[in-house]
Amino acid sequence: MGLERRGARLAGARIRARRLDLGLAQTALAQQVGISASYLNLIEHDRRRIGGRLLNAIARVLDLDPAQIAQGADGALVGRLEAAAAQHDVPLADAEVLAGRFPGWAGLIAAQAARIETLEAQVAGLSDRLAHDPELSASLHQVITAATAIRSTASILTGGEALDRDWQARFHRNIHAESLRLAESSRRLAGFLEAPGTSDAALTPLDRVERFLDRMGHHVAALEGPNPALSPEEVAMGAPDLDPAAREVLRRWLVTYRADAQALPLEQVAQAWREAADPLGVAARLGCDLPRLLRRLATLPPGAGPAQVGFVACDAGGALGPRRALDGLTLSRGAAACPLWPLYEALSQPGRALRVRAAMPGESGAVVLCHAVGWIETGPDWAGPARPRAAMLMLREEGGAETSGAVPRREVGPGCRLCPRDACPARREPPLVPVRSDAL
């Protein structure tokens, strides 16, 4: 079904649904807009197209905005509802009607479905942690081992059979030693399982670091200048609500930050960016490598660099480091991200600067100007493995038609499960909801 045809059909359904909601007879509506009831019937049943004055007249009588009839409910909201419906065997066709008639309730359902998905991902993460965390595994093993020794030994002592004094003394000592071990390993286990907070218990260390950096605006004034007020370790130690693992992730991030700040002083970068807002040109002018400049541009204070910026970096396994979202848009860590983001292409072409306009699906899908580059870390010794990495700076397009035209456009997505593009060569798995021709 073509886009126009589908829109017309949905327009007719929306008119009919609204008319019935208002308790208005087909004849009455037809009279009020100056057409015959049979013609209105054809419109409502997808046999005649509607537009122009007639659309406006019907919209006025039905007390709707003409665009609401022509385009329907918010496409993104419908998409989220359909994604939720697909998991519960609810007819997808009702999503648009629900979104159009009860947008508030529809928004609530969509938000709760998204929340459930997030919580499920966190539960999966926790389950994975329980299954594979070496600290937990070691503590559990010690508890069970001590319990085994105590149970078996106590059973011998209380078994009713005579034991000589030496054996008795020996088994008592063993039980005492094992009880001490049990107490210690139980305490460690309890400490491990104790949530650091109720609301963020399920967050990973990277999630916590990202939250901290978001609060800081990804800029750390204490690490700026020739004589910074604090060291990276001091900043990491002072960061609130972080567990040791998150603190270590943050410390590493801060060490890199300080090195970048030292190599690219704030005023120098800000001045260069004001003169020409092009990362490659700025890197050349300042004589620094592109990955460092991309990182630096993502950590400047407001007014010193790009107005809106996102940043993400990954290693060869595709694992993402602390991300900075651009208006809420970033690459997925929980679900597999779309491999068409230039970040991943940069991994395979170390040293080549890539600039791409990445377009998200949908008519209102965001278009992001991406600058990506890959490089290979080596060392610290000759025998160490090479470690490919890539970084990507994401900027909002700022109406520069001239620039936009020169930069290739690429269609990316939110990851296969949520992406509606059916003809995508990079698709790994089917989407949660059937592909909508008008969502591409």
Next chain:
Amino acid sequence: MARRVLLIEDEPNIIEAVSFILSRAGWTVHTHSDGASAVERVRAHPPELVILDAMLPGRSGFDILQELRQDAATRDLPVMMLTARGQARDRELALSLGATHFMTKPFSNAEVLDRVRDLAGG
């Protein structure tokens, strides 16, 4: 002559308790605590039954079991695996590798004795 059991376990207090109950029941219990040399120990003095812990220093009990099953001389040797992790996948792994029986810790002494008698044929 007393029948011989080899207990491959690295926790001294478990070794002592299990050795005691088996010895009292008439078994000669040999013990070995190092995973890396466990297979050689079995080959050098084949017992009638092996009680094998899954987590050992040097080499895992699963690896040891696998090697025992690949050797014609020890392929049919009864092996009872002990593990502190009772997850289904550990049980499946042990049984798929050829464990004769799988027992999770903490076990009861009576359970160990019963199983040893069963596996060694009385």
